[in-house]
Amino acid sequence: MTPFEEHLKQAMARREPAADFTQRLLEQVQREERQRAESGSRAWFRKLRTSFEVLRVWRLAGVAAALLAISGSAMYEHQRTVRGEAAKEKLLTAVRIAGVKLHQVHRQVLEVEAMEANQ
Amino acid sequence: MVATAITSAAGAQEAAGLPDFAWVVDRHKSMVYSILWHYLRDRTAAEEVAQDVFLELHRSWSSMKSAEHIVFWLRRVTSHRAIDCVRKRRLHWETSLEETSEPTALERVHDSFLSSYLERMVASLPEKQRMVIVLRYQEGMEVEEIADVLGMKTSTVKTQIFRALELLRTKTAQRLGRKVE
Numbered sequence: 001m002t003p004f005e006e007h008l009k010q011a012m013a014r015r016e017p018a019a020d021f022t023q024r025l026l027e028q029v030q031r032e033e034r035q036r037a038e039s040g041s042r043a044w045f046r047k048l049r050t051s052f053e054v055l056r057v058w059r060l061a062g063v064a065a066a067l068l069a070i071s072g073s074a075m076y077e078h079q080r081t082v083r084g085e086a087a088k089e090k091l092l093t094a095v096r097i098a099g100v101k102l103h104q105v106h107r108q109v110l111e112v113e114a115m116e117a118n119q
Numbered sequence: 120m121v122a123t124a125i126t127s128a129a130g131a132q133e134a135a136g137l138p139d140f141a142w143v144v145d146r147h148k149s150m151v152y153s154i155l156w157h158y159l160r161d162r163t164a165a166e167e168v169a170q171d172v173f174l175e176l177h178r179s180w181s182s183m184k185s186a187e188h189i190v191f192w193l194r195r196v197t198s199h200r201a202i203d204c205v206r207k208r209r210l211h212w213e214t215s216l217e218e219t220s221e222p223t224a225l226e227r228v229h230d231s232f233l234s235s236y237l238e239r240m241v242a243s244l245p246e247k248q249r250m251v252i253v254l255r256y257q258e259g260m261e262v263e264e265i266a267d268v269l270g271m272k273t274s275t276v277k278t279q280i281f282r283a284l285e286l287l288r289t290k291t292a293q294r295l296g297r298k299v300e
Contacts, residue, residue, distance in 0.1 A: 004284070004287075008237055011237035022148060026144070
């Protein structure tokens, strides 16, 4: 190292910061840690609340879906009953008509048989 | 009390072979502060940035591997923060070599004044040369270490040191009125 570099080295000697440097820094570190912890617990609570809200929304959606399914099935049942009643009504009418016709035919057959017996 | 709380918080790290945070601050505050002071020549700015550097160290504490790693990390982050600080703020103290005032008659006579004169001269060097000189002569770092810390090629660091020394020698010789070895 040349004499000039030695001078330079002396000129560049280390210096000390203010006496309270470490104290101020450690206080700032503590403040940051506290803030981080607070924001951490706040975030945890927020997450929990969000979860509950999500859960509530899902529960509501579930109830709505169940109601829809029940009312849908009730409506379907009702429609089926109505269709069944109508079919039954039609069948009864058909049976009644068929009965009347059968009765008429039977009477005619009896009349023809009576006439043949008289002859 | 504060130091105790921080110490206990860093207990796990200590168990892993790392010194505790408060001790690291006490041990290295003059290194960090001096790099910044010699680079910025502003006591308030130097303290402010030094505080930021140590806060950043505390946030990155879990990624520290050893005491040597901490020193390397501090030098690297401090150097980059100092350069950023100058670029962002363009502090008022920044002057060129040409603008730096002539030394007083006393400075011509006494070597102790040569030191303060040289400090001012270093502070007026271009950014890269200034940081290289601070790390080389304040920290006594080798060229390879400086290259590592600043992310530069070894040859570039050598060139920067050579140029800075030439500039400082010439200016000092001119102003002292004698040849400087």
